[in-house]
Amino acid sequence: MNGTDFDSENPNCETCNIRTKSILQNATPETIEKINNGKHFNKHSRGNHIFKSGDLASGFYFIKSGFVRNYRSTGGKEQTFNIRGPGDWIGFRDAISSDSFFHSCICLEDVETCFITKELTEILMKEDEKFQSEVLRQMAKEWRESESQVVSLGTKQVHSKLAELLITLKDAAGGSDEIEIKMTREVLASIIGTTTETLVRALTDFKNRNIVHVEKHKVTFQDMAALYSLSEMELDKMVKVHS
Template sequence: MMNPSCNTCEFKNSSLFKNCSSDELNHLNDNKCFNVYKKGQVIFHEGNRPLGLFCVFNGKVKVSRLGSDGKEQVIRLVKKGDTLGYRSLIENSKYSASAIALDDTEACFISASEFNHLIDSNVKVASDLMRMLAKVLGDTQDKLVHLAMKPVRERLAEALLLLKSTYDDKKSEHFSISISREDLSSIVGTAKETVIRFLSEFKEEGIVSTRGSEITILRADKLLQISSLYD
């Protein structure tokens, strides 16, 4: 597998490192590691100490934690071009969640020492990092409000729209994604059986179609209408 160059990376202009100089990117490139993860493989574990941060080059990742009842709750979906593990690194605290590959995933790893040196020496990168933290915090607060206020049917519609907005690079009319019902129920925050029941309703209404683990969104407009009923 070819190690992508930081200076020519397709995500350079939209990543946390967009305000790095060419020399800084060359230095990161010389000192990073390029890792490949199989579907279902853990990238980092909840409760472990962070050794660095990860830049997803290809694939899909879920960030999840276990509740007091032992059930998994997906708190974030990560796509290619996104950065992982920076919050715990900044806080110098243990990971509060785990990152798991939803399909075969490639990611670059930058050590804590290299990242901290960059933050200390580049004010623009440090500022971009603060904005990223603020956005993630806001998204998390919105999700908690929706989980508390919306019924399951509305939350499922919103979860399907979230999958589309996160992973539909081509902005296609009909978007398909393979995702287990367990993972989908963890995003929605309900039992797998409940997700299966409402998916069947959406299928009967012509909103989605399913084939095995694959879900195809046929009517995103209807999902938006359903998800907004309690807004």
């Protein structure tokens, strides 16, 4: 594990505020107790990696607080897969299907995680059918998101992809009308599969049309109806984001 500070504090899974947002929401009390006793609570500083591509995948992480970026470097360029935040897991598929992590995970801000070993995960999936079902449901959801991302990158114009990304970041920040994006323009461009110059032009266009106001790393949302229209998001996603 990279750039990880182990802390003596160990949150209780039974009272954790993100439990209902994670795969533990329907787990049995016995499963919660075993995870509570077997997890490792970690604090990671902004800019540090939680893991890198090729690192040993001996387990996976729940994000308790903060946001991370999952990416892979190819030919000297970084391709961002997604942004994950509180309640999400990271590294799960690699932990149960291979010996090493396929991609890298870096902290966009200070992050708290709970690490669950591969061995404990395999035991719990055999013992707790509800936990197993929730794991499979979450994996299916991520596969659908990955497929949607491929379609989006291949068919949507830059303005549409940028609008969807901004809505997603707004939702991740709790729906606030003003958010701070702790990512460089280069990273944002890599997420939607475009150049930095094209991203900046699209942001400027949004600003000139009074859809959003951008000042350094702060984005203020001014016209959500226009942003939704530009995003071409599926109806179920729009309802989820707006609710």
